[in-house]
Amino acid sequence: MDELVDLLDENGNIIGVQGKREAHRTGAWHKSIHIYLVNNRKEILLQLRAANKDIYPSVWDISVGGHVDAGEKTAVTASRELEEELGLKSKSEEFEYLTTVKEILKTGNYTSAEFVDVFLIRKNVTKKDITMQKTEVADFKFVKLETFFKMVKEKDKMLFPHYDEYSKVIPILKKIK
Numbered sequence: 001m002d003e004l005v006d007l008l009d010e011n012g013n014i015i016g017v018q019g020k021r022e023a024h025r026t027g028a029w030h031k032s033i034h035i036y037l038v039n040n041r042k043e044i045l046l047q048l049r050a051a052n053k054d055i056y057p058s059v060w061d062i063s064v065g066g067h068v069d070a071g072e073k074t075a076v077t078a079s080r081e082l083e084e085e086l087g088l089k090s091k092s093e094e095f096e097y098l099t100t101v102k103e104i105l106k107t108g109n110y111t112s113a114e115f116v117d118v119f120l121i122r123k124n125v126t127k128k129d130i131t132m133q134k135t136e137v138a139d140f141k142f143v144k145l146e147t148f149f150k151m152v153k154e155k156d157k158m159l160f161p162h163y164d165e166y167s168k169v170i171p172i173l174k175k176i177k
Helices: 020-026 074-086 145-153 163-173
Strands: 004-008 014-019 029-038 043-049 064-067 096-107 110-122 137-144
Touching: 004 020, 014 020, 020 029, 020 110, 029 074, 029 163, 043 074, 043 145, 064 074, 074 110, 074 137, 096 163, 110 163, 137 145, 145 163
Parallel strands: 029 110
Antiparallel strands: 004 014, 004 029, 029 043, 029 064, 043 137, 096 110
16 A cells, blocks of 8 residues: 655645655655764764665665655654664654755656655664664665765765755754764
8 A cells, every 4th residue: 555645735835645656656745854863973874775766776875764654743754764764763852853855856757856854863873773674775884974975075976866955964964073
């Protein structure tokens, strides 16, 4: 069964409910979340997208991403997706809201038009703490924030091109103590 998402107008107002697959087929606006997981060593967790993903398969991406279910609060989605994709439990209060970005990605018959709520979570985890959801995540790695910033600046071909988002998030990440 197709997951239901809130259908949004171009200003982010809820105007209905639709199946996620249908939203991607028609290019309808809906909500998603992105999480930047950073540890106390100033490293960000990057995930390698599974090879079966509809868009940008087998490239490095932010720590976690996912669609917001119809009627769900985005911080709740963040907690759910962190556990689904990486097996890490969290509470919605642990997430720091950073920004919202409008993002449109197209490939073939797939158009993802999303209002993305972006969150930061400071969490000290090790590789042994993580259980990957194999249908979503092929691998993961921790990289120094400075390395991540360099990947973005150089437009690394192996990095998901969330460039509008990165332009808003990197100045915040640079302030992490």
